[in-house]
Amino acid sequence: MLRYLIPLVIFVVLAVFLAIGLTRDPHELKSVLINKPAPTFRVPQLNASDKMISNEDMRGKVWLLNVWASWCVACREEHPYLIEYAKSGVVPIYGLNYKDRREDALATLDELGDPYTVSAVDLDGRVGIDFGVYGAPETYVIDQGGTIRFKYVGPMMPDVWKEKILPVVQELNRGTAK
Amino acid sequence: MTRLRLLPILLIFLLAPVIKAQVQEEEVPSDDPVIEQRLQNLSKELRCLQCQNQTLADSPAGLAADLRREIRIQMKAGKSDKEIIAFLTQRYGDFILYKPRVTYTTYLLWFGPFILLLGGLYLLFHYIKQRRDLITEKPLSADEHRRAEELLGSLPGKETT
Numbered sequence: 001m002l003r004y005l006i007p008l009v010i011f012v013v014l015a016v017f018l019a020i021g022l023t024r025d026p027h028e029l030k031s032v033l034i035n036k037p038a039p040t041f042r043v044p045q046l047n048a049s050d051k052m053i054s055n056e057d058m059r060g061k062v063w064l065l066n067v068w069a070s071w072c073v074a075c076r077e078e079h080p081y082l083i084e085y086a087k088s089g090v091v092p093i094y095g096l097n098y099k100d101r102r103e104d105a106l107a108t109l110d111e112l113g114d115p116y117t118v119s120a121v122d123l124d125g126r127v128g129i130d131f132g133v134y135g136a137p138e139t140y141v142i143d144q145g146g147t148i149r150f151k152y153v154g155p156m157m158p159d160v161w162k163e164k165i166l167p168v169v170q171e172l173n174r175g176t177a178k
Numbered sequence: 179m180t181r182l183r184l185l186p187i188l189l190i191f192l193l194a195p196v197i198k199a200q201v202q203e204e205e206v207p208s209d210d211p212v213i214e215q216r217l218q219n220l221s222k223e224l225r226c227l228q229c230q231n232q233t234l235a236d237s238p239a240g241l242a243a244d245l246r247r248e249i250r251i252q253m254k255a256g257k258s259d260k261e262i263i264a265f266l267t268q269r270y271g272d273f274i275l276y277k278p279r280v281t282y283t284t285y286l287l288w289f290g291p292f293i294l295l296l297g298g299l300y301l302l303f304h305y306i307k308q309r310r311d312l313i314t315e316k317p318l319s320a321d322e323h324r325r326a327e328e329l330l331g332s333l334p335g336k337e338t339t
Contacts, residue, residue: 026230029227029270029271029273030271031271032269032270071199071200099201099240100201124203124244128241129245129248130269132270132271134228134270135227
C-alpha cells in the first residue's frame with residue numbers, strides 16, 4: 001500500500017507546484033517601490049525642452065506615470081487606449097519618454113496623438129533606474145502625497161485599466177474627497 | 179513557392195522604416211583598472227532584469243549597460259559594494275541578486291536540498307539495514323534443525339539410515 005502511496009504523494013505535490021508555476025509570469029516582477037515615495041526627478045519636458053518637470057509639480061493629485069518610447073512596440077499597442085483614458089479625464093497621465101530620440105518621440109505623438117499631460121524626458125535612463133524600470137511600457141499610479149501605489153508592467157489594455165488601474169485611482173480619489 | 183519564401187524578407191524591408199532604435203550611450207570603461215575589476219566581480223553576481231537569465235556582466239541589453247554605468251559612477255564616488263547592492267535592491271528588489279538572500283521566502287530554496295539529503299540518507303540506511311537483516315545467518319532452532327534433517331533425508335539419491 002505504502003509503496004504506491006509514496007510516489008503518488010510525491011507526484012501530486014510536484015504537480016501542484018508546477019501547476020502554480022505555470023500560472024505565473026516570470027517577467028512580472030513585484031515592484032519594491034509600492035507604498036514608497038516616488039523617486040524625485042527633475043528633467044526637461046518633451047514638448048518644451050527649455051521647461052523642466054519634476055514630480056513635485058504633481059503633488060496634491062493622483063496621477064499616472066507611463067514609461068514609453070517610440071522604439072517600444074508594446075507601447076504602440078497601448079497608445080490608442082491611453083488616448084481614450086486621458087480623454088475620460090479620470091486621472092492625468094504623465095509620460096516618461098524613456099531612452100528615446102526627441103525627434104522620434106515627437107513624430108510618434110504627431111502620428112498617434114498625445115495622451116500625456118506632459119512627457120518627461122529620460123534620455124539616459126537614469127530616472128528609469130530610480131523607478132526600477134526594466135521594460136517599457138510600465139505604468140505607475142502615484143497618490144496625492146507622491147507615494148507609488150501601484151505598478152503595472154506591459155501594455156495597459158482596457159481589461160487592465162478597468163480591473164487594476166481604475167479601482168486604485170478611484171480609491172485614492174475617494175481619499176481626497178473625505 | 180519561391181515567391182512565398184521571399185515574402186518575409188520583403189516584409190522586413192517594408193517594416194524597416196518603422197523600427198526605431200533605443201538611445202544607447204556608448205559604454206565607456208573606467209580608466210581605473212581597480213574599478214573595472216570591482217565592476218567585473220560585482221556584476222557577475224547581479225541579474226540583468228531584461229534578460230533575467232544573464233548576469234549584468236554578460237548582458238548586452240541596454241538596461242544592463244545603464245546599470246553598469248551607474249555602478250561605475252558610484253564606485254568612482256567611493257561607494258562600497260555593499261552600498262551599491264543596497265542601491266540596486268531598493269529599486270529592483272532582491273531579484274537582481276543572483277545569489278538569493280536568506281529570508282523566510284527563500285528558506286525552502288536554501289535548506290530544501292539538505293532536507294532532501296537527510297531524507298535520502300535515512301532511506302538508504304533503512305534499506306541497508308533491512309538487507310543486512312535478511313542476509314545475516316541466524317542459528318537454527320532445534321525444531322528447525324529437525325525439519326531440515328527431515329527434508330535433507332527425503333532427498334532422492336541420498337540414503338541415510
